[in-house]
Amino acid sequence: MKSLHFSVINEAYPGEKFRNLFGKNWPAYRAWYLDEGEAIRPSYLDCIQAFKHHMPELYPLYRDIVKLVDGDDLQARFLTLYCPPPFFSGCSQLTSNTQTPILIRNYDFPPILCEGVVSCSQWLGKKVVAMADCVWGALDGMNESGLAVSIAYGGRLVKGEGFGVTIVIRYILETCATVEEAIAVFQRIPIHLDYNIALIDASGHQVTVYIAPDREVVVTQEQASTNHQDPIVPGQALFLADTGIRLDALNHLVLMDRDPTQDISSRFLYPPLYRPHANHNSGTLYTAVYYPSQGQIRYLWPTAQININFMDLSAATEQEITIFYDN
Numbered sequence: 001m002k003s004l005h006f007s008v009i010n011e012a013y014p015g016e017k018f019r020n021l022f023g024k025n026w027p028a029y030r031a032w033y034l035d036e037g038e039a040i041r042p043s044y045l046d047c048i049q050a051f052k053h054h055m056p057e058l059y060p061l062y063r064d065i066v067k068l069v070d071g072d073d074l075q076a077r078f079l080t081l082y083c084p085p086p087f088f089s090g091c092s093q094l095t096s097n098t099q100t101p102i103l104i105r106n107y108d109f110p111p112i113l114c115e116g117v118v119s120c121s122q123w124l125g126k127k128v129v130a131m132a133d134c135v136w137g138a139l140d141g142m143n144e145s146g147l148a149v150s151i152a153y154g155g156r157l158v159k160g161e162g163f164g165v166t167i168v169i170r171y172i173l174e175t176c177a178t179v180e181e182a183i184a185v186f187q188r189i190p191i192h193l194d195y196n197i198a199l200i201d202a203s204g205h206q207v208t209v210y211i212a213p214d215r216e217v218v219v220t221q222e223q224a225s226t227n228h229q230d231p232i233v234p235g236q237a238l239f240l241a242d243t244g245i246r247l248d249a250l251n252h253l254v255l256m257d258r259d260p261t262q263d264i265s266s267r268f269l270y271p272p273l274y275r276p277h278a279n280h281n282s283g284t285l286y287t288a289v290y291y292p293s294q295g296q297i298r299y300l301w302p303t304a305q306i307n308i309n310f311m312d313l314s315a316a317t318e319q320e321i322t323i324f325y326d327n
Helices: 016-033 045-055 056-068 073-079 165-175 179-186 241-256 266-267
Strands: 003-010 090-094 101-108 117-121 128-134 137-143 148-153 196-201 208-210 218-220 284-290 296-301 304-309 317-322
Touching: 003 304, 016 045, 016 056, 016 073, 045 056, 045 073, 056 165, 090 148, 090 196, 090 208, 090 241, 090 266, 101 137, 101 148, 101 196, 101 266, 117 304, 128 165, 137 165, 137 284, 148 165, 148 284, 165 179, 179 208, 218 266, 241 266, 266 296, 266 304, 304 317
Parallel strands: 003 117
Antiparallel strands: 003 317, 090 101, 101 284, 117 128, 128 137, 137 148, 148 196, 196 208, 208 218, 284 296, 296 304
16 A cells, blocks of 8 residues: 655754655655766756856755755755756646636655655745655745745756756745746746646736756746647547546536535545546645635645745644555
C-alpha cells in the first residue's frame, strides 16, 4: 500500500528545522540532480549569476541557506534550481470568484518522490504557506497578501534554458501581492519546461498563464487547466491520456460553482479529478484549497483534512499526518 507522511512545519526564517529537512532530502535530490551526469549541469558561476540577475530579492536568503546547510559546490548549484533535470507531474487546477475567490488543485505524483512538507514561513517579511519542493521551492501556495498560485505540467516535453518552476513560484509568493505582479515575473524569468499556472488574488482577479521555453507567455481568463496547452488532436499522443477528461470535469465544476449550495472542492476527491494510485503511477497525493480573501487554506484527502489560517499562523499550526492511498 502506498503512503506519504505530511508535516506542517512553521519556521519564520531557515534554521534548525530547515537544515534537518535539507539533510533528510539531499541524498534523493543529489541522485536526481546528477541523473544526467554532473557535466550537463551549469557551473556554480553560471548558477549564481543567473540567480542574482533574475531573483535579486531572493539572493540574500539563498546565501543564508547555503551557509546554513554548509553547502558545497554541488549543493549550492542545486539550490539555485537553474537548469535542473526535467521533472514531470500530473495536476488538475481551477480558480473561481463566483462566490468567493478560491483556487483548488490536485497534485498527482508518485508518493516516494514528494517531500510532503507544508512550509509556513516569513522569510522576506511576508507570511507564506506553501507545499515544498526541492526543500525551498513551492508546488503551490498562498501568501498573506492573498495571492495564491499552483502549477500543472504543460505536457509538451519541450526543454529550454531556465529555472525549475518551483523556485520561481517561491519567488512570486515571497515578493508579489497581486496577479499582475506575478504575471510580470513569468514574463521576465526563463523557466526550463512548459507549465500551466493558476493564479488568483484577494481581489478575485484570476488567470491561467501558459509558459514554455520556446513560446511567448500567454495569459488567459480560463479558469481550469490540466496537462496540455494545445487543443487535443484525436489520435495524437498526450503526456497523460486523461488530461482532456479531467479538463472537461473541471469545466463542468465551473458551471456548478454558480450554485451557492455546491462545494466544488469535494469533487476533487473523486475520479476523474482524483487519480487512484492503483491505476496510475502518478496518483493524486493531495488536494489544496486556497481562499485568498479569507486567508484560509485546506489540504484535503478522502479520509483526512488539515486547516491553516493566516490569522493564527503560529507554532501551534505544526502537525503531522500519514496518508494511505487507495486502501
